[in-house]
Amino acid sequence: MPETPPAAGRSVFSLTGEVAIVTGGGSGIGRAIALGLAECGARVGIADASAEGAEQTAVAIRAAGGEAVAIETDVTSEDGMTDAVAAVEATLGGLSLAVNAAGIADAVPALELTTDQFERMYRINVTGLFRSCQAEARAMIRTGRGSILNLASISGLVSHREMLQAHYNSAKAAVAHLTRSLATEWAPHAIRVNSLAPGFTLTPMNAREEVASMRADISRQIPLERFAEPEEMVGPAVFLLSGAGSYCTGVDLVVDGGFTLL
Numbered sequence: 317m318p319e320t321p322p323a324a325g326r327s328v329f330s331l332t333g334e335v336a337i338v339t340g341g342g343s344g345i346g347r348a349i350a351l352g353l354a355e356c357g358a359r360v361g362i363a364d365a366s367a368e369g370a371e372q373t374a375v376a377i378r379a380a381g382g383e384a385v386a387i388e389t390d391v392t393s394e395d396g397m398t399d400a401v402a403a404v405e406a407t408l409g410g411l412s413l414a415v416n417a418a419g420i421a422d423a424v425p426a427l428e429l430t431t432d433q434f435e436r437m438y439r440i441n442v443t444g445l446f447r448s449c450q451a452e453a454r455a456m457i458r459t460g461r462g463s464i465l466n467l468a469s470i471s472g473l474v475s476h477r478e479m480l481q482a483h484y485n486s487a488k489a490a491v492a493h494l495t496r497s498l499a500t501e502w503a504p505h506a507i508r509v510n511s512l513a514p515g516f517t518l519t520p521m522n523a524r525e526e527v528a529s530m531r532a533d534i535s536r537q538i539p540l541e542r543f544a545e546p547e548e549m550v551g552p553a554v555f556l557l558s559g560a561g562s563y564c565t566g567v568d569l570v571v572d573g574g575f576t577l578l
């Protein structure tokens with residue numbers, strides 16, 4: 317039975333009473349969104365391969381008066397996300413929200429990409445994300461409803477002539493279409509599934525040389541003339557996850573300062 321719209325008068329962006337899990341919540345965009353969800357009232361589980369990163373985010377949420385639990389998880393491990401979801405539910409309650417931000421990026425010329433490099437990219441960014449969605453949806457079916465947000469990218473829409481990341485680009489295109497497919501399949505369970513396609517965002521992922529060295533050139537190609545701060549992904553994420561987005565499912569929301577308009 318699909319989710320009903322939020323009642324009139326209630327803040328449509330409120331996440332009070334919701335329980336969320338954020339993969340990749342130990343850094344960058346995932347961390348900013350985890351903090352933002354907590355600020356909107358959600359209790360948040362942070363699942364990250366970096367125990368230290370996850371703990372730092374949880375500490376920041378608690379310092380701001382929120383509730384959070386940190387869990388060390390590798391999204392590629394067989395039962396990792398099932399166990400992570402169980403740990404979040406044991407501490408915070410039935411899962412209703414999920415953000416899948418765990419991911420990697422690198423640049424390798426397509427003619428030199430090895431099978432190992434190609435498959436590692438897909439194992440983390442596609443298979444790991446799919447297994448995360450699966451574990452989350454199973455929990456949301458028990459809860460009775462849910463909303464999932466996957467981190468896609470503008471790299472799934474355009475191919476960046478100078479960036480040499482065919483494996484990353486194609487993996488992100490897969491995330492957006494996987495999202496549409498799951499949105500269709502899980503709507504009868506009252507689970508909405510959307511993706512966010514950020515443009516260039518100032519996170520540790522973009523501190524790598526191949527992006528940092530091109531920052532000035534890339535910024536000139538962005539109508540807003542700058543990279544995004546991770547915090548600028550929070551509003552779009554809350555919109556899609558909350559009652560404000562109750563009629564959105566299968567959306568790939570581009571938040572890129574206009575980069576893909578050109």
Ligand SMILES: NC(=O)c1ccc[n+]([C@@H]2O[C@H](COP(=O)([O-])OP(=O)(O)OC[C@H]3O[C@@H](n4cnc5c(N)ncnc54)[C@H](O)[C@@H]3O)[C@@H](O)[C@H]2O)c1
Pocket residue numbers: 339340341342343344345346363364365366369389390391392416417418419420421440444467468469470471513514515516517518519520521522
């Ligand atoms: N930064 C950008 O410009 C940008 C743009 C578009 C999309 N994205 C996407 O947004 C998401 C977050 O990126 P970010 O820039 O915040 O990167 P980041 O490197 O700052 O954070 C990624 C997090 O994912 C975690 N992680 C990596 N592999 C993992 C695994 N196997 N299991 C669990 N956790 C794992 C890392 O420990 C890290 O905490 C990624 O999916 C990325 O592809 C980023």
